[in-house]
Amino acid sequence: MTSILAYCRPGYESDTANELATLYGEKELFGYPVSTSNSGFVHYNLFDENQLKHALTLRAVNETIFPRQLIGVFAKIDTLGKDDRVGQVLDALSEVEKPKAEFGVLEVDYPDTEEGKTLAKFCRKFTVPLRVALRQKGWLTAKENTQKAKLHVFFPSFESCVVGYSEKGYASPAHLGICRLKFPADSPSRSTLKLEDALVNMLSAKEQNKVLRSGGRAVDLGACPGGWTYQLVKRGMYVEAIDNGAVADSLMQTGLVEHHAADGFSYKPQFGRVDLLVCDMIEQPDRVAKLMGDWLVKHWATHAIFNLKLPMKRRYETVTEAMSLLVSRLDALNDAFTVKVRHLYHDRDEVTVTIVRTSDDEV
Numbered sequence: 055m056t057s058i059l060a061y062c063r064p065g066y067e068s069d070t071a072n073e074l075a076t077l078y079g080e081k082e083l084f085g086y087p088v089s090t091s092n093s094g095f096v097h098y099n100l101f102d103e104n105q106l107k108h109a110l111t112l113r114a115v116n117e118t119i120f121p122r123q124l125i126g127v128f129a130k131i132d133t134l135g136k137d138d139r140v141g142q143v144l145d146a147l148s149e150v151e152k153p154k155a156e157f158g159v160l161e162v163d164y165p166d167t168e169e170g171k172t173l174a175k176f177c178r179k180f181t182v183p184l185r186v187a188l189r190q191k192g193w194l195t196a197k198e199n200t201q202k203a204k205l206h207v208f209f210p211s212f213e214s215c216v217v218g219y220s221e222k223g224y225a226s227p228a229h230l231g232i233c234r235l236k237f238p239a240d241s242p243s244r245s246t247l248k249l250e251d252a253l254v255n256m257l258s259a260k261e262q263n264k265v266l267r268s269g270g271r272a273v274d275l276g277a278c279p280g281g282w283t284y285q286l287v288k289r290g291m292y293v294e295a296i297d298n299g300a301v302a303d304s305l306m307q308t309g310l311v312e313h314h315a316a317d318g319f320s321y322k323p324q325f326g327r328v329d330l331l332v333c334d335m336i337e338q339p340d341r342v343a344k345l346m347g348d349w350l351v352k353h354w355a356t357h358a359i360f361n362l363k364l365p366m367k368r369r370y371e372t373v374t375e376a377m378s379l380l381v382s383r384l385d386a387l388n389d390a391f392t393v394k395v396r397h398l399y400h401d402r403d404e405v406t407v408t409i410v411r412t413s414d415d416e417v
C-alpha cells in the first residue's frame with residue numbers, strides 16, 4: 055500500500071488528515087488517512103498505487119495548511135531489527151520498483167515529538183553509512199544534487215521505518231519541513247518569530263520587496279508589546295501600532311512607530327490607507343477574517359498578514375469556513391490576490407494568513 059506521508063505539529067494529526075482527505079478526495083485520488091494522536095505525522099493511504107506521483111505533485115506543501123512536508127511512500131519496514139539497519143533498508147528497497155532513476159539528496163527524518171528527540175542523534179549518525187550504501191546501489195547520485203528529488207528515510211520509532219521521496223518545488227527545502235529562526239535579542243516578544251516565519255517562508259522574494267517597502271506604511275492591530283511591529287520597523291516601515299497595552303520603548307524611540315490605544319475593530323488608518331495590515335489579536339477567527347476583508351475591500355490596506363486563532367476542535371473546518379467567506383469577498387473585486395494559509399513552525403494554536411494584492415489596481 056502506498057501513501058502520502060505528511061509531517062505536522064504533534065496534536066494536529068486529525069486536522070492534517072481532514073485536510074488531506076479533502077484535498078485528494080476532491081481530485082478522485084481515493085484513499086483514507088491513518089494517524090495516531092500526538093505522533094506528528096499522518097499517512098494518507100492511496101487505493102491506487104499508480105496515483106502516488108499525481109498525489110505528490112497535486113499541491114506544493116507551501117500551499118497546504120497543516121502539513122510541514124509531503125512525502126510519497128514506496129517502502130515500509132514494520133519490524134526493524136537492531137542489527138545492520140542499513141542492510142535491512144537496502145533489502146526492503148531491493149523489492150520495490152524505483153519511482154525515479156536516482157535521487158539527489160538523502161534525508162533521514164524523525165517526528166517532531168519527545169520520542170523524535172530521542173531518535174535525532176541516531177538519525178544523524180545513520181545518514182552517513184546509509185548514504186554511502188545507497189550510492190553504491192545506484193539510488194543516489196554520486197554527488198549531492200539539490201536539483202533532483204529527495205529520498206527520505208523516516209523513523210517513527212527505532213523499530214520501524216518508512217522510505218519515500220519528495221519532489222523539488224513541491225516539498226519544503228528545510229529538514230523535517232521545519233524552519234528554525236533565531237530569536238532576535240532586541241525584539242520585545244517571542245511572537246516576532248511568527249511574523250518573521252511568515253515573511254520568510256510564505257512570501258516569495260518578489261512579494262517581500264513589494265509588501266515590505268522601506269518607507270512604506272503599516273498598521274499592526276493588537277501590537278503590544280511589539281514583536282510584529284519590530285519586524286516591520288527593522289525593514290524601514292512606518293507603523294501605526296494599535297493596542298490598549300504599551301509598545302516597547304525601544305520601538306517608540308525609532309521614530310517610526312505611532313502608538314494608538316484604540317480598539318482594533320474600529321480603528322481606521324491615519325492617512326486613509328496603508329501598504330500592509332498585520333493583525334495578531336486574540337479573537338474569534340471569523341471576526342478577524344471579516345475585519346481583514348473589510349480593510350482589503352475598502353482599500354484601507356493593499357496587503358494583509360494575520361493570524362487566525364484556532365479552537366480546540368474542528369480546526370481545519372474553522373479555518374476553511376473563515377477563509378472561504380473572505381476569499382469570496384476578494385473574488386468579487388477586480389483585483390487579484392495571492393492567498394496562503396499555513397500552520398507555521400513558530401505558530402501555536404493558530405494559523406498564519408498572507409494576502410498579497412497582485413493586480414495593478416492599487417489606489
Ligand SMILES: C[S@@+](CC[C@H](N)C(=O)[O-])C[C@H]1O[C@@H](n2cnc3c(N)ncnc32)[C@H](O)[C@@H]1O
Pocket residue numbers: 242243244245246275276277278279280281282283296297298299316317318319334335336337
Ligand atoms: C498575542 S498579543 C500580540 C503580540 C504582538 N503581535 C507581539 O508580537 O508582541 C495580542 C494583543 O492583542 C491585543 N488585543 C486584543 N483585542 C484587541 C482589540 N480589540 N483591539 C486592540 N488590541 C487588541 C491585546 O491587548 C494583546 O496585546
